[in-house]
Amino acid sequence: MVTASLNIPFKPWRKEHPPRRILAIRLQAMGDLVITLPYLQHLRYQLPADSRLDLLTREEVREIPESLRLFNHIYSIGGGRDLKKQIAYTCLLLPSLIWRNYDAVLDLQNNIISRNVRKILWPAAWSQFDRFSPIAAGESTRLTIEALGIGRSEADASFDILDPGPSERLITENGINSKEEFIILNPAGAFPSRNWPMDNYLSFAKIWTQHFPQDRIMLMGTSLIEEKAKYLQSILGSKIVNLVNKTTPSQAFALIRKARLTLSEDSGLMHMSWVSGVPTIVLFGSTWSVRARPLGNHTLFFDSGDLECGHCRQEFCKYGDVRCLTRYTPNFIFERALELLQKKNSTS
Numbered sequence: 099m100v101t102a103s104l105n106i107p108f109k110p111w112r113k114e115h116p117p118r119r120i121l122a123i124r125l126q127a128m129g130d131l132v133i134t135l136p137y138l139q140h141l142r143y144q145l146p147a148d149s150r151l152d153l154l155t156r157e158e159v160r161e162i163p164e165s166l167r168l169f170n171h172i173y174s175i176g177g178g179r180d181l182k183k184q185i186a187y188t189c190l191l192l193p194s195l196i197w198r199n200y201d202a203v204l205d206l207q208n209n210i211i212s213r214n215v216r217k218i219l220w221p222a223a224w225s226q227f228d229r230f231s232p233i234a235a236g237e238s239t240r241l242t243i244e245a246l247g248i249g250r251s252e253a254d255a256s257f258d259i260l261d262p263g264p265s266e267r268l269i270t271e272n273g274i275n276s277k278e279e280f281i282i283l284n285p286a287g288a289f290p291s292r293n294w295p296m297d298n299y300l301s302f303a304k305i306w307t308q309h310f311p312q313d314r315i316m317l318m319g320t321s322l323i324e325e326k327a328k329y330l331q332s333i334l335g336s337k338i339v340n341l342v343n344k345t346t347p348s349q350a351f352a353l354i355r356k357a358r359l360t361l362s363e364d365s366g367l368m369h370m371s372w373v374s375g376v377p378t379i380v381l382f383g384s385t386w387s388v389r390a391r392p393l394g395n396h397t398l399f400f401d402s403g404d405l406e407c408g409h410c411r412q413e414f415c416k417y418g419d420v421r422c423l424t425r426y427t428p429n430f431i432f433e434r435a436l437e438l439l440q441k442k443n444s445t446s
Contacts (some may be wrong), residue, residue, distance in 0.1 A: 105228045106228045106238075107225070107226045109225065111246055116248050121153075123206055128158075128366040135163065136257075137239050138256075146404070149218075155174050155175075156176075156177075162348050192215070203216045204220045207227060210252070210438050218312075228242070231395070234388070253393065259355075262368065275341060282359070283315055288322075289384065289412055292364050292385055299361075299428075301429075307334070307337050315339065317340055319367060319400065326343050341353075360378045364380065368380055376396070377396045377442050379397070379398045379434060384412055385401070385409070385411070387403065397438075
């Protein structure tokens with residue numbers, strides 16, 4: 099039996115055969131949900147073909163898991179971020195969940211809703227996500243699944259996209275041919291203290307396209323980076339593929355899987371990249387990277403943990419210069435990107 103680590107409460111599966119009906123619960127933001135997917139993918143492959151793996155999540159974030167051949171059924175609750183409304187929608191779902199008679203519940207959320215759903219369903223086995231220990235969220239997810247006691251848990255990026263057509267059309271419609279590769283720049287940190295200067299992104303893009311003239315630079319996301327995308331496009335012209343506000347979450351997830359490299363700040367798209375096995379470099383700034391960091395040999399991250407003011411989690415830098423990020427030059431990041439690609443090529 100695999101035993102749990104850290105602060106993961108669990109009741110392991112005791113029978114010789116694997117559980118036939120498992121419910122996974124993750125109710126947080128898109129990036130948090132995406133982190134669970136490679137570990138649930140690995141679990142899926144461990145289970146017999148006739149086993150059932152269902153997901154309970156929030157309505158706002160169901161699109162990406164719904165685009166994958168991974169879950170038998172996805173239950174979702176409405177209510178936005180309003181806890182009282184979420185509880186009401188959960189109560190409406192309970193009869194359907196009880197009827198499934200789940201053998202095991204993976205509580206990958208650990209909040210008042212997920213804990214009570216698990217208690218009401220009263221499964222033979224369960225485990226509960228550790229929200230507070232200073233380990234990466236991906237590792238906490240892995241340990242939670244492993245604590246269920248049905249085998250070792252690993253990340254598996256071999257997702258099966260149900261309908262790749264829409265994302266492929268976006269590529270051709272934006273002039274990327276089969277001989278071109280693209281990298282993704284994602285200046286999407288939520289606060290100024292998490293933002294690498296735009297002139298650094300511009301310099302990095304120029305260095306990259308000088309060394310790899312066949313490559314394009316893709317930008318995706320919401321209106322948060324709309325002006326930044328326009329700035330890069332106004333200078334780099336056709337080298338930029340501007341898909342800001344043009345993709346659904348599932349299309350973005352499918353497109354990222356085709357990227358050569360992603361350079362990103364702390365964002366949901368960053369998590370989409372590393373869980374897909376794409377070489378990913380992350381610039382964290384004020385973020386507490388211990389929880390948010392990407393995992394795997396195909397990733398690198400640069401944070402503020404070595405500074406006296408590190409991991410401040412403040413919206414604005416108290417020194418006014420975001421020194422935790424500005425110290426990393428475009429040339430330095432480019433060299434690290436080359437090393438990351440070389441590492442991938444040597445192991446593929």
